Amino acid sequence: MKIRPLFILLIFYVLSSFRDKEQTWVAIGDSITYLNDHLNETGDRVKKGYLTRVTDKLPNLRYINQGHNGWTSAGIAQNIDKLGLVKADVYSIFLGTNDWWQGRPIGDLDDYKNDVGNKTVFGSFRIIIDAIRKLNPKARIILITPMQRNDFVYIADSKNSAHGSYRKHAGQSLEDVANAVITIAEHEGIAAVDLYHHPVLTIKNLVNFKRLKDPKTGEYVNFVYPGSAEIPFNPNTDEYPYPVESINLTYDGLHPSDAGNTIIANEIVSVFKKIGLAPKWQNYLKLTDYMTPFWKADTIVDESILPLENGAEINASLLFEARKIVSVKSSDHHETFVEGRDWNYSKDKINIIRGSKIPFLKKEDLVFMRDKAGLSMRGKAADTFVLYSENEYFSSRQLAVTYIPKKGQRWQGPAIPYAVGILPSTIGKLAGQDSLHIVFYGNSIEKGYNTSGLAGEAPYMPTWPELTVYKLRDYYSNSYISYVNTSVSGKLAQWGVDSVNDYVNIYHPDLVIIGFGMNDGSANVTPVQFREQIQKIINSVSAKNPKTEFIVIAPMLPNPNAVQSGFQHQYKNELLKLAGPGVALADMTTVHQELLKHKSYQDMTGNNVNHPNDYLARWYAQVICNLLLQ
Incomplete structure (x- = not known):
């Protein structure tokens, strides 16, 4: 049979257009958004912000935090061209609480319609939304109203305080600001998350109590709202009024606690799902x-x-x-x-x-x-x-x-060791919630061919590189893990050597996962030649990016009855010679050999020749992750 690889490539190009791709979310906001990535500034009272909680539930979504501590919508609008906003698939705007406290005029819908400039809240939102649409006219935008607030006292400086939204400030209520945001959303026909009117996020639920001196006795008493609003607080002499036991939906009267962030995230996820941001696979698998x-x-x-x-x-x-x-x-x-x-x-x-x-x-x-x-x-x-x-x-x-x-059943294949001693930089970045950029570099297996998600078929499972990234983000609560998959179908390691600058080095990776071998074995590239070519890829990357670490994959096996069956099974022993500080081996060869002792090749293949199906692709992701998870 004469093979037509171009035709096959076109099939996968068309099918891949129906798959769930990772989408970028730019979250514009104030301190509530900012604190997601600065948890130490909460006095370690918050473990996970709302951005991270959203992407935990929608792992195909990667957020970019554009939260700015203390800023109003006017500050965002004034600096909109200096913020470094990027083109994204979805933008959220979560502003208004600082506009209210700083006494900015709210204005009216005519200010928005007539684009009056940065004079009112309505005018500021027009500037922000126009800038977003200039970046990406097709982007989806959601607006988030400010939430109600009790008396705020900054955990790091008690002199920084403000009364709650139970009374007006500068003649305006916080609810007026929230309603303005809703009005803009209705005018634009875009989704709004109304936190202000949320039935649980009410003033009385924001903190359990406020510990204040009883004016009559001078003794500290745990006052609850609304009684707490009538008791004075002196930042010069009084203890911080929100001890840990007072935390409910906020930890300081204003900023959400873990419980508060959970509610916010759930509301955003609900809206994101309604506007089509949830991946199809969530309807089929966990x-x-x-x-x-x-x-x-x-x-x-x-x-x-x-x-x-x-x-x-x-x-x-x-x-x-x-x-x-x-x-x-x-x-x-x-x-x-x-x-x-x-x-x-x-x-x-x-x-x-x-x-x-x-x-x-x-x-x-x-x-x-x-x-x-x-x-x-x-x-x-x-x-x-x-x-x-x-x-x-x-x-x-x-x-x-x-x-x-049955109890007592044991996996008889190779143990997959935790590679903390081999990949200390990578695992340190993961555990420290630092940014980590991964490049997947290989052929069609690494690209995800025959994975149901790439093929646009139920259950729409993500490719194994995507599964790997999603698992790492979830396990380490690290949303700063980014990746690019530059793998190309049909390529050999020699192409990897020749193309490394354009396909790897330009991305300045922290970790490169190298997955050639299937096509090399079919082309009768000897094991020594193959090892030397993988070494050249490593050397080329290291010369440009000396701190980069590597995972090298010993490939799955081809169908032994197919013409593609060649030297693949011999590559593992040569790749083991590369393993050492900074280079870990993911041994899919031995894993596949063990699986084939118990199951047929047809159980685990997508094309019966040289591609895994969803099941075997999961083994790829699990083996890679086990190297990186304790």
Whole structure:
């Protein structure tokens, strides 16, 4: 069969346009937004701000914090061209509380419509929204009203204080500002998150009490709202009025606590979902389930099998012997099959009952002597062909099995060590919540070919590099992890050497994950040559970025019956020679070899030749993450 790689590439280009891509969110705001990335300024009273909590729930979203401590909408508008705003997919504007306290005129909708300038709150918002639309006319914008506030006393300086929104300031109420924000959103036809009128974020719920001196006795008493509003506070002589026990939805009367940030995040997530920012895969799978290592999980979720007919039996093997089968579903999760009608289980096998709707393949379908147009590729043995397809042919015949393994079942494959001694800089940045930029550099496997999300098919699982980043962000509560995937289908390590400046060095990475090998083995690049080429990539990056660290992947194996089967299995031992300080090995070769002792190649492939399906792609992500997670 003559292969048409350009045609295949075009198929994946078209399919990738339907996938869930990472989206950028620019959050414009004041101290409530700013503090998300400056938690030490909360006196360590907050563990996680609302931005991080939103991206925890929507991991396909990466935020850029444009919170400015103490700023009004006028300050943002005045400096809008100096803030370094970037083109993004979505912008949120969470301002107004400082406008109220600084007594800025609110104005009216005519100020907004007539673009009167930076004289009123309405005018300032017009400047900000116009600037956003100039950056990206197609961007989605949401407005967030200020929340109610109790008496504010700054934790680092008690002289910095302000009364709550229970009374007007400069003749204006905070509710007037909130209503102005809502009016602008309604006029523009954009979404608004109304925190001011939230039924839980009320003044009485913001703090449990305010500890003040009783004017009659001089003794400290825990006064609750509204009584606390009538008791004077002297910053020169009185203790800080909000001890830890007073924290409820704010920790100082104004700034949200963890509980408050959770409410804010939930409201924003709800709106983001309504405007289409939630990834499709969230309707089908949970990231925590998919990224719990198979070798540690109490429940194996969505292990992939493809039933094969061999004589009188139609079955497929599970990795572990099961104590209980929880579910057997089609790989797209659209159909659940019934025990006793469609399948039964014995030992480590799912047996398909004749007459069931469950699809299967025959053993003789896998290797044959005549070319099948659109469904075959030249085999390794002379005059043979192997079953092959880059579309949903295999995924539509695979099943997703969730089960509880019997006690005592152990993963017999390689241990995946924590690489803290090998990658100290990377792990230090992760744990320290510092910025970490990752480059994924390889071929079609690293690009995510045959992953359901890239193919635009349910369950829309992200590619394994995306799963890796999402897991790292979640585990370390570190939203400063960014990445770029410069992998190109069909490429060999020598291309990686030749292209390293344009595809890696220009990004100044902290960590490079190198994943060549599949195509090199097919092209009969010797193990020594392959190791030397990977070394050259490392040397080239290190020369430009001396602090960069590396994870080098020993690749999964090709179908042994396919013409692509070559030297791939020999690369691991050569790559081990590169491992040492700053260079860790992710051994997918041995992992795949162990899996193949228990499962068929067809259980774990997307094209039956050299690409993983969702299940095996999860192994890639889990192995990489285990190097970086304690």
